[in-house]
Amino acid sequence: MFSQLRSLWEVLRHTFIKHDTVEYPEQKPALFPRYRGRIILTRDPDGEERCVACNLCAVACPVDCIALQKTEDEHGRWYPEFFRINFSRCIMCGFCEEACPTNAIQLTPDFEMCEYDRQNMVYEKQHLLIDGTGKYHDYNFYRVAGMTIGNKAKGQAENEYPPVNVKTLLP
């Protein structure tokens, strides 16, 4: 009984407490760099696409709104042939960003992406790919990975010995 009265009082007390709601859009809330908004694809410090089409973002996505297809350039570098995010399904959970092994997919503090036509919420690679590195400036997956790409042969990645000559007789 007392607790009921107390909660009545507690609730009534809120009449004189400042409200938390922000009067958006007149008043813009302060968003932090790690805010989870619109998804982008970034480039590595060399200006190449970071995405290697590994499909981990797609499989991590709880609403399955990411679809992509792997292809590779003439030097064997993997990249997505298409990369599609259906933002009308996206719940901005950020799992894709956490799953991404190359820091390619990142969420940004932009959430103002309403459309009158739902079809416009489907973003293809050209809509997602930006020219910069996003939040992570230095990481370049292919400098670490063992795969050969255009300007990096075997043994030229970080922490690699030159390739073994298997035909040598020396121990």
Added chain:
Amino acid sequence: MARIEIDGQSYDVQDGDNLLSSCLSLGLDLPYFCWHPAMGSAGACRQCAIIQYKDAEDQRGRLVMACMTPVKEAMRISIDAEQARQFRSDNIELLMTNHPHDCPVCEEGGECHLQDMTVMTGHTFRRYRGRKRTHNNQNLGPFINHEMNRCIACYRCVRFYDEYAGGKDLQVLGMHNNVYFGRFEDGALENEFSGNLVEVCPTGVFTDKTFSARYTRKWDLQTAPSICIHCSLGCNTAPGERYGELRRIINRYHGEINGYFLCDRGRFGYGFVNSQKRIVMPGIKGQTETTAEIAENHFRNLLKYAKSVIGIGSPRASLEANFALRSLVGEANFFLGLEDAEHTLLNAIVEILFNGGIRSPSLRETEQADAVLIMGEDVTHSAPRLALSLRQAVRNASFDMAHKMHIPLWQDAAIRQLGPIRSPLFIASICSTRLDDVATGTYQGSPDDIARFGFAIAHCLDESAAEPVDLSEDEKSLARSIAKALKQAQRPLIVSGTSCLSVAVIQAAYNVAKALPAQDKQLTFTLPECNSLGLAIMNGRPLQQAFDSINDGLADTVVILENDLYRRASHQSVDGFLEKAAHVVVIDNLENQTVGRAELVLPAATFAESEGTLVNNEGRAQRYFPVYPAADPIRGSWQWLTRLENSQWRHHHALTAACASAFPYLAAIVHAAPQTDNIIKGSKIPRQPHRYSGRTAMHANIKVSEPGQPQDMETPFAFSMEGAMAHVQPALLPVIWAPGWNSNQAINKFQQETGGHLRDGDAGARLIKPSGSHLPWFGHIPPAFEPEPGLWRIMSLPHIFGSEELSLQSTPLAERLPDLCVLLNPQDAESLGVDPGDPIEICDPARNFLLKFPVNIEKTLPRGLLGITAGRPEFQPLKFLDQVTLNKANPEQQPNSEAPL
């Protein structure tokens, strides 16, 4: 049975097995790399360490490798002991020191045994910060990608490739930390089973190049149980689809047939499904725009107003489609659509298989054979997976020896060190074969000579069998020695087939098998196509009679089911036939010459988009299921044919049942797929893995509202990830997956014991009972072949990549086609004055010029024979000629410029 204690729990396990295999059979998780159920133990990777205790009191125990430790009664072991766990974790950490940071860009990722085992041991963080050893990769041809950095040196690849499959060109190079698995120099892997490296390799060193080109993770592939359609063996496959495109084929374990391995044709021959030559729209001659409905009405009208309709079936179409056609046109108007010679052969084979009283073995049974005689077949090319089994059968003598010496059969290296002890394998063939390297004796001759040789062996075994006259002394003594070896065998196996196009060879093979004294004798035939036997059982009329009935005006409309008649009969006769027929309806999936002549073309679904039952060479009926729905207006052949019949058969199972009741021999086909009654009511089996991604985005570029999932009304499978997996028989599982086991090696969770049969049984129903009365001796012995001067007999020699109609349309296989040339005996070549590579003009006996091809010399080809690649379109004009004459061609001219492609 032995009772052992693992971590305090008592288990009954198979005596004589190794501990690793036993633990896996019990469903326990124990990481391993180098052990493979088909190849035994090597003890190379040190990953399956466990603690073995001396007795019940022993608390400390000692570390042993489970794969190298035999099961002993009352032994006590521990998988979970801290020392064992620590050892396994340390071991994998060491294996991983040089492993590159590649998983996101590795085709193995997501179905990688190394990933699974790493997670299983708990090694989740790399402490090693030093530099990594690297290797250069090789180009291993169109099938296999090479990424040597990822290697953990388990030696599985060479053990499979060299020791199991008999390859010569994949070796271990280098030493200690630098060992390298590759060829001496770049180049395509020569062995016909190289594709299995993809599954044998526990990590991403060898990956599927054709798959990588259109890569998708395993969890994104829509899969259904399927049957390989590229030869008559009926290997089980698991094709995977993504975005409406068939992406790859991997092995689907079948305890009786293919086991763990497929041939390269089966694995890489799927490209035709995505080919540009696919018929995707119905076509009516003279009309540009057609829909499925217009085409269907046109078809209906044609049938309605036709004087009489004949139907031509196909050995590459399912039983149901053939049966639907047969019902549509009537029994009297149904023709099998086989080459006439082949028709006779298949009839003879059906007669022998069903009434000969000799068991036709499964591939697993052929592996048990302790003496093998191959008559007239180059098995590697006509039924490749059988060759791999026969290669294992040859090892039975060394297994027997090992048994005597108390060496367990899984001690692979020990058994191989016993030396080249081989079970007898004799090969009588037209020219050298890919199995000659393990053969005890070989014989080369024309088909007639092979038949005579077979009759001679039969006579040596049993005096009452007919005896050929005028055999040379050499032939006689070889026949005697073969007969002697076969006589001593407990489980002798005779292999023959249709490659020679000779009834005499088949009859001789039967005579030999009949003459064998052993109880467990077996006789198997390789057949040309995936449903040749099923079609032959249907007992239709020969193709020539179809031509006659049109030419005689008995019928005016013809329905051709998935059959390119130009491959079945000479160009002139097919031309005449199609010209004379007032209306030609073709149901097929790929553009071909016959399709080009049709008035109405109906687009048919391939094996990947439709369902059906096939009968393999063993007489086993197996069902394949659509992997993904056919894109409208493509339909399954059976659907085109049954839509017209006032819906007598709405559903596939009704059609199957009708087919089963129409033919007593086919009665069992209703059991070709496991019964699905015990699956939870109303819920289907999902074709998509539970982590299938992109569902709400894959079609969003077309329309943002997701389309409904396609409904599958015909099979127990759903085109979605919804449904029940818990109670599905392993034989029906689309995806082999178990928690913690993402690679195909998860199959051990679904087997009765590792390497054994699937739980709840393997799929398929054998139609042939081994009982039956023996047929009388065949006594029609052909005369010996005598080369006629100036005339050469055409010999169609099958080739794994060059002969099969559909796989020829697959791009990666095209790179491995045999050279476009004809084969000649060296003496013949000398008499013609041609050197290898010289072009030669081929003319018919009346000296009319036909074609020009370069010559290759084949030492083992008998004189008077001209070898061509069977089934290759370029050689089509030669196929139906008995004999040709040859001239040395003017080398300045461009070779084969006139050859129709």
Added chain:
Amino acid sequence: MNAGLGDAADIIGILVSTISVSALLIWVERRLLAVWQDRLGPNRVGPLGLMQVAADMIKMFFKEDWIPPFSDKPVFVLAPTIVFITMLTGFAVIPFAPGVGIIDFNFGLLYFLALSSLSVYSIVLAGYASNNKYSLLGGLRAAAQTVSYEVFMGISIMGVVMLSGTFNLREIVEAQRDGWFILPQFFGFIIFLIAVIAESRRAPLDLPEAEQELIGGFHTEYSGMKFGMFFVGEYLAITLSSALVVTLFFGGWLGPWLPPLLWFCLKTTIGILLFILLRGALPRPRYDQLMTFGWKVLLPAGLLNLLVTGAVVLSLHS
């Protein structure tokens, strides 16, 4: 009867003002709940969001007026009108101020009790006619809840009747010139308040509609203006209940300085706010708790209150 009561001006004035107050309550309630939850509430349509009411009404009017094909159509249509009409007619006996009102019955209080019992038919019929298990459950709950709480409601106000010696509401107000009945009848007031909440099916005693368990209870299948009648009916019930509480316990129009009508309106407004606060603060009890509380606590307490009041009144008179 007072002169000037029940002329056309009164009737129209009271009808218009009660309906518009009820409509406005839609906005008031949403704003207040928002304030108490540190939010803003509807503030976009018109000044302070006042036109939200108009917007809601337009929306409600233009919504498809859908009658489910599986429903009992005549009853389905009839049900929402009952609650609306009974609540409106309930205002007839409310003594707004001396000379302001529609009718002055000697049995005014009984009239109110009768109408409030009638309104339950609306809910029961709606639940039955929707032909939907959730609606039916809602209807059943409403029937049981209303029937139970009617008993205590009647008992709780008997104390007031004893003290004033009349069922006439205006006389009850006049009887409070010496002191509001809230003091002698505090327990009666508490029981009456709870019972009136249960009768009007307001949160926290809104078990018949309980969105979380019954989707919407009796009005699950209703949309458009039929739903609107239930909706407005609820606010009418709040207004009516507050007016009655004020009349019975807080001295009606009585008060110094200000005109009587204003006093009445002020007190009623506070009553309404109390209703909204209760909704904003208290959780919904379980159904069995509700019934147990009614029969095992409120009924004895009400009877006790009646007994004591009777004893005191008797002793004072004798």
